[in-house]
Amino acid sequence: MTMIDTIQNIFAYDFMRNALFASLLVGVVCGLIGTLVVLNRIVFLGGGIAHAAYGGIGLAYYFGQDPMLGAILFSILSALGMGLVHLRTKTRSDTLIGVMWSIGMAVGIIFVSLTPGFKADLMSYLFGSLLAVSGADLQLMALVMLLVIVFVVLFYRSLLAISFDETFSTVRNLPVAALYLMMLVMIGLTVVVAMRVVGLIMVIAMLTIPPATANLFLKDMKGMMLLSVGLSWLFSGVGLVLSFTLNLQAGSVIILVAALSYLAAGGYKKLSVHPKP
């Protein structure tokens, strides 16, 4: 009873309601796209896109534009760039992704330091600022969520095919490269909206922990996607309430809630599986 009261009190604040809406929207995006990231084993690529986006933030800041615009532009461009690198050079792609990752950060830091004046809110792009989510942010999140849902629902069979067996999909003449690049653009957009919640440094966690947890229990992609969305909601909801009551930074608490749940689920799975004689 008192707990429900507490939660009601917490979400009486506008900024807390916005934070909750943001978590729900981003949870859908991360659950669907994160599952693809995990199954395609391109977590590192996702991290690369997130950090390259900082270059766009720095540039937009320097030229007095909206940093979100710079982030969107840079994450889409870096997603396409890394996608092409990945498609062309299968073997050394991790090195090149690492290079782009660093270039993005370096460009961002240089332009931010060149920009005169007070820039405290830049930290929010690194570590997230769930409690400062604006109406415009929510609109962008809703738009990205719609795009991602349409993308995944329309192309589900083809996405499953390229994730499972790229060569066989190519032999069936599926447009593997085009689909792959579209997927990476969706990852780019996902990174931008997830950045508002947990910051670009922890975006990888938002993308990977819910699907990885879901994968412990479910053995098909559709189920993994749906459970990942649910888990994202759970982790963000619990994290949000905890961060408010403990007066801690929201993004970090959400990530820790997610990570601890994942570890606990993994431990439970290990213990509950009876080894074959």
Added chain:
Amino acid sequence: MTGQAVIELKDVWAGYEGDRVLEAVNFRMEAGDYVGLIGPNGGGKTTLIKVILGLIKPERGSVRVMGVSPEKGRHFIGYVPQIQPGDRAFPIKVWDVVSMGRLKPHLLQNLHLSDSDKNIVERSLRQMDILDLAKRSINELSGGQRQRVTIARALAAEPKILMLDEPTSSVDSRSSSQMYDLLAELNQSISILLISHDLTAISTYVKTIGCVNRRLVYSGQKEITSEMLGTAYECPVDLVAHGLPHRVLPSHQEEDDHD
């Protein structure tokens, strides 16, 4: 009498970034053929498959699949890749794997599986005798069952040519011989190209044998010729190691117990 060539390679040279793997390969396979190609690991078997599937472009020479370029002709090929142990972690059900045989070249054609597609998937599962596994996750299957799933997926594409890469690498000998019986049955309507490093496993079942080691020696016979032994030196090593069925050797090298 020569029939229609389903796969034809003329003077094909191929490799990776200057590292030449195949040289002057000529190969012709006709409808109804059942060809087994053997060769040592690293001898270019996989490269040959990739060239036929249009996954790598040859430096020189021409490749034709059903009379057209590999990119256009490869949808006639039911490709059965070698099973990699690492694939096991992917969460997917048997039905969904086999459905991939029905993938079409345009994304919007793949929104859902049509009723006729479903019938073909079901038929392929039944053909491989794994319809009861349809709802199972592939991670729960044995090596032999998994191999049947990949063949069923290839069959679901309604292929003219079945192309198998090391089909028995993760299969025990009993299910391996069962699988070869099935392939012999399928060969009544589909041409088969089978590639393996293990001669003894395939020599009993295929109609004709060739040998790949940088160059391809293939003359449409079921005998290992002395030319094969010479060109692809490692082949006889493989033979000695595995023990050689008599009827594969030409008569002047072994007692005369084949036709």
